[in-house]
Amino acid sequence: DVKVTQSSRYLVKRTGEKVFLECVQDMDHENMFWYRQDPGLGLRLIYFSYDVKMKEKGDIPEGYSVSREKKERFSLILESASTNQTSMYLCASREHSTGRLSFGSGTRLTVV
Amino acid sequence: GQQLNQSPQSMFIQEGEDVSMNCTSSSIFNTWLWYKQEPGEGPVLLIALYKAGELTSNGRLTAQFGITRKDSFLNISASIPSDVGIYFCAGPNTGNQFYFGTGTSLTVIP
Numbered sequence: 001d002v003k004v005t006q007s008s009r010y011l012v013k014r015t016g017e018k019v020f021l022e023c024v025q026d027m028d029h030e031n032m033f034w035y036r037q038d039p040g041l042g043l044r045l046i047y048f049s050y051d052v053k054m055k056e057k058g059d060i061p062e063g064y065s066v067s068r069e070k071k072e073r074f075s076l077i078l079e080s081a082s083t084n085q086t087s088m089y090l091c092a093s094r095e096h097s098t099g100r101l102s103f104g105s106g107t108r109l110t111v112v
Numbered sequence: 113g114q115q116l117n118q119s120p121q122s123m124f125i126q127e128g129e130d131v132s133m134n135c136t137s138s139s140i141f142n143t144w145l146w147y148k149q150e151p152g153e154g155p156v157l158l159i160a161l162y163k164a165g166e167l168t169s170n171g172r173l174t175a176q177f178g179i180t181r182k183d184s185f186l187n188i189s190a191s192i193p194s195d196v197g198i199y200f201c202a203g204p205n206t207g208n209q210f211y212f213g214t215g216t217s218l219t220v221i222p
Binding site: 042048 | 115142143145147152153154155156157160162200202204208209210212213214215
């Protein structure tokens with residue numbers, strides 16, 4: 001089974017801080033994704049990456065950036081955290097041959 | 113991005129009852145994925161479907177890929193308390209991204 005690991009389950013950060021959310025997958029997948037999940041809004045795509053050093057904006061990239069220096073690691077960066085970025089953040093990776101999308105356990109970020 | 117239409121939005125059922133939910137799309141999909149998400153956790157893949165008409169089971173769960181390729185169904189038989197959670201469907205678009213259903217919240221009353 002694919003294992004997608006997010007480094008933190010819960011984070012509390014102050015407004016204006018730079019925040020790093022880390023995600024690692026162990027199956028050599030090329031495609032990786034960052035979503036945020038909010039009540040009533042479902043899953044919204046922030047950024048995705050289809051290979052090392054490649055990135056594409058999703059539906060809500062504003063206020064975020066990403067880094068993919070190695071195939072197994074996809075990092076989400078909040079340049080200057082704001083309270084409206086309080087959310088559940090989910091990382092996922094996609095298996096090319098089956099199309100299956102596997103998620104990490106999520107990071108619950110609170111910005112105060 | 114587009115969301116898939118999923119119904120019902122929520123269900124409250126007695127333990128032992130069967131559950132049915134479905135997803136519909138305006139677009140044709142080649143793959144349907146069904147997930148369960150428990151509170152505070154990430155979604156876990158339950159079933160993946162790849163062909164129109166395909167019927168696939170995973171224990172008490174059965175999912176079907178609709179003939180029109182625009183819908184999919186998930187059934188849970190003989191529900192138990194640990195079935196509680198939010199179930200949602202997903203389908204990949206041509207751009208390697210995914211559309212997601214709005215979710216069905218399931219509550220099982222012992």
